[in-house]
Amino acid sequence: MKTFVFGIGGTGARVLRSLTLLLASGVECKSTIVPVIIDPDLNNGDLTRTVSLMQRYTAVRDALNFTNNGKNKFFGTEIFEECNFRLPINNSQNVTFQEFMDMDNMTTESKAMLKMLYSDKNLESNMIVGFKGNPNIGSVVLNQFADTEEFKNLANDFTDGDRIFIISSIFGGTGASGFPLLLKTLRTNDSIPNHGLINKAEIGALTVLPYFKVNQDEESSIESDTFISKTKAALAYYDKNIGRDINALYYIGDNTAVQKGYDNNEGGDAQKNKAHLMEMLSALAVVDFANAQSNAGGPVYKEFGLASDEVENVIFSDFAPGTISQIRKPMTQMMLFTHYLKKMSVDNFLSQQWSQDYGLDRNFFASDFVNNLRYLQNDYETWLKEMEDNDVGFVPFTWNNDNLFDIVNGLTPTKSFFSRFRKDNYELFDITLDKKHVSNNSETKEQKFTELFYQSTETLVQDKLNM
Numbered sequence: 001m002k003t004f005v006f007g008i009g010g011t012g013a014r015v016l017r018s019l020t021l022l023l024a025s026g027v028e029c030k031s032t033i034v035p036v037i038i039d040p041d042l043n044n045g046d047l048t049r050t051v052s053l054m055q056r057y058t059a060v061r062d063a064l065n066f067t068n069n070g071k072n073k074f075f076g077t078e079i080f081e082e083c084n085f086r087l088p089i090n091n092s093q094n095v096t097f098q099e100f101m102d103m104d105n106m107t108t109e110s111k112a113m114l115k116m117l118y119s120d121k122n123l124e125s126n127m128i129v130g131f132k133g134n135p136n137i138g139s140v141v142l143n144q145f146a147d148t149e150e151f152k153n154l155a156n157d158f159t160d161g162d163r164i165f166i167i168s169s170i171f172g173g174t175g176a177s178g179f180p181l182l183l184k185t186l187r188t189n190d191s192i193p194n195h196g197l198i199n200k201a202e203i204g205a206l207t208v209l210p211y212f213k214v215n216q217d218e219e220s221s222i223e224s225d226t227f228i229s230k231t232k233a234a235l236a237y238y239d240k241n242i243g244r245d246i247n248a249l250y251y252i253g254d255n256t257a258v259q260k261g262y263d264n265n266e267g268g269d270a271q272k273n274k275a276h277l278m279e280m281l282s283a284l285a286v287v288d289f290a291n292a293q294s295n296a297g298g299p300v301y302k303e304f305g306l307a308s309d310e311v312e313n314v315i316f317s318d319f320a321p322g323t324i325s326q327i328r329k330p331m332t333q334m335m336l337f338t339h340y341l342k343k344m345s346v347d348n349f350l351s352q353q354w355s356q357d358y359g360l361d362r363n364f365f366a367s368d369f370v371n372n373l374r375y376l377q378n379d380y381e382t383w384l385k386e387m388e389d390n391d392v393g394f395v396p397f398t399w400n401n402d403n404l405f406d407i408v409n410g411l412t413p414t415k416s417f418f419s420r421f422r423k424d425n426y427e428l429f430d431i432t433l434d435k436k437h438v439s440n441n442s443e444t445k446e447q448k449f450t451e452l453f454y455q456s457t458e459t460l461v462q463d464k465l466n467m
Contacts, residue, residue, distance in 0.1 A: 002080065002162045003031040003290040004154065007086075008038045008178040010075075011169035011208050013046040014273060019283035020053050021380050025334035026454070027327055031163070031290035032079045036154065038178055045271060048316035051085045053379055056372040063369050070447070072454040073330065074337070083150040084155065146185045146192060155193040156202070165289050166205040166405040167282065168356040170235065179205060180242065189243045202247045202296055204289035207238070209253025211278040225247045248297035250285040254278055254392060277394040284323070312391040315409045328396075329467045331406055334398055334455035335384075338377040339404060340429055340453070354433040358448045369446045376462060402430065405464040413464045432456045 007016045016035050023029060035054060039047050112162040149210050168179040172325060183205070186198055192204035242249070254277075281304050289295070289304070306318050316328045346365045349355050364370065387394040397407055405413040443451075461467040 002034050002157075002159070003164045003165055003286070004034045004158070005286055006036050006037065006038060006167065006182060006218065007030070007050075008166065008168040008182070009272070010041075010044055011279075012167040013037050013039065013044065013050045014275065014279045015206070015208075015282040015286075016045070017050040017053055018275065018383070018398055019078065019286055020050070020057050021102045021206040021376075021383050022280070022287070022327065022331075023079065024057060024075055024285055024376055024380065025327075025363065026076055026285060026330035028073065029077040029287050029290050032078040032080050033286070033290070034082055034110075034154075034157075035085055036082060036087050037085055045088070053376065054079055054081070054085050056375050057234055059117065059372045060369060060376065061218075063444065065447050065451055068447075070451045070454075071458070072451045074454050076452055082154055087150050087154075088148060094407045112400040146189055148445075149229045152193055155195070155198060158194045158198055160197055162197070162201060164198075164201055164203045165286050165292065166203070167208070168205070169208040169284070170238075171185065179207070180237070183242065183245055202294065202298075203245070203283075204248040204250065204295065205242075205246055206250040206252065206282050206285045208278065208282060209251065211252075211254040211276060219358060243299050247279065247295040248289055248292070248300045250282075250289075250302045250304075252278055252285070252304050263347070274390050275383045276390050277387050279443055280387065280394065284326070287326075311392065313395045314390075315394075316396050317410045328408070329461060331396065332461050332467065333454065334377075334380060335407060336404070336429070336457045336460060337453050339375060339407075340426065341377060342381075343426060352430060352433065354430075354436070354452060358445060358452070360445055364445050364449075402435070403459070408465060411465050414466065429456070429460065432459055 005016065005019075007013055016037065019033070019035075023033070037047055037050065041047065057075065057079055058081055061078065064072070064075060066072075066076060166179055166182055170179075183203065185192075186203060187202070188199065189195060190199070192198065239250075285302070285304070306314065307320075308318070311318050316324050319327075346362060347363055349360065351360065384394075386399060395409055398409055402405060402412065405428075407413075433452060436452055436455050438461075
């Protein structure tokens with residue numbers, strides 16, 4: 001089964017970034033994920049960063065084998081690449097809205113009507129960086145994406161039993177306008193390939209309410225003061241028009257976090273917001289929908305809540321038991337894996353018995369596989385630190401390396417025989433790696449390496465952290 005995940009606008013791209021890193025850590029998803037970002041701003045920093053991350057994820061996973069009897073869950077979910085993970089919006093690059101509408105060739109009456117509906121600022125807005133918080137513009141421009149070859153190719157790959165999930169913010173321009181239009185196309189368009197399957201498919205959606213604000217900038221068209229009014233208007237529209245076409249609708253937002261402002265960048269490479277806890281939890285909505293039994297009886301409405309609204313810095317224990325069991329162990333294993341690879345030099349690796357046993361030479365540690373893995377792990381650390389530095393903060397881990405296993409906030413590692421004699425817990429890590437026997441002559445070096453670290457980190461979190 002495949003789940004086609006449409007991430008609309010900057011929020012959609014950031015949620016897909018979180019989803020990619022959660023899946024890299026081994027969070028279980030029972031469906032192949034087909035991510036597609038819809039954003040006219042092709043240079044959007046959030047978009048380009050996420051696309052690069054997903055490309056490296058697929059490169060790492062393609063080198064691994066998940067059909068054997070191994071235990072490895074790192075990169076366990078297939079992320080299938082379609083149309084370079086992006087759905088282009090035709091004829092919207094480096095033109096103003098009035099140029100897109102071909103206003104110069106309109107009749108006098110049509111021009112007058114357009115001026116009644118749109119302000120001069122709207123008409124003169126350059127769409128190279130998207131719709132700048134104006135869903136009234138986005139709803140017109142996005143209306144033509146179903147005619148693109150890329151969208152038709154996506155539809156051609158849709159099979160019986162596949163699902164669709166849509167991620168969008170409700171307080172901006174691209175997401176607020178794109179969600180209803182995409183949903184309408186999927187439910188009613190009978191000219192797209194496989195329309196019989198797509199029109200009746202199970203569709204879930206995540207509506208992201210305001211969870212940040214942008215700093216005031218007189219040169220920018222984006223104003224945080226309008227976020228709430230736009231949200232109220234969109235919610236009223238959704239209430240009347242969305243429910244009958246959706247199987248599961250997820251809501252998430254955080255009214256305690258809107259006091260912290262991001263830099264006011266209308267788009268382009270500069271729009272690269274810090275990761276936020278809301279985006280990670282939004283990614284879990286995708287997993288929830290993909291893993292659920294049939295949602296055909298909907299609509300089902302879901303929200304995410306913490307144990308207390310007064311928490312300023314969230315740790316694992318602030319989640320419900322189901323969420324803790326879903327993410328704490330895999331995220332901790334990936335954290336240990338990341339720390340080890342970051343700590344050790346190539347010469348350290350080559351001196352280890354496990355490395356020699358599996359024939360992991362200098363060329364292996366300089367390979368594209370290891371380089372892509374390191375890139376993903378560096379972004380994993382960056383992602384965690386960005387969430388920690390945001391408001392509300394997510395601080396699941398401590399960065400105190402004096403004790404490698406004193407890593408999870410709220411958990412005290414158990415003492416072992418080795419801790420009496422060794423201050424450097426990387427020695428215990430090495431001992432665990434040496435004890436594991438995952439070698440199989442039929443497996444590739446990439447497979448042996450990843451399997452070894454999955455099994456070793458699993459043993460370590462069990463023995464030291466009782467996970």
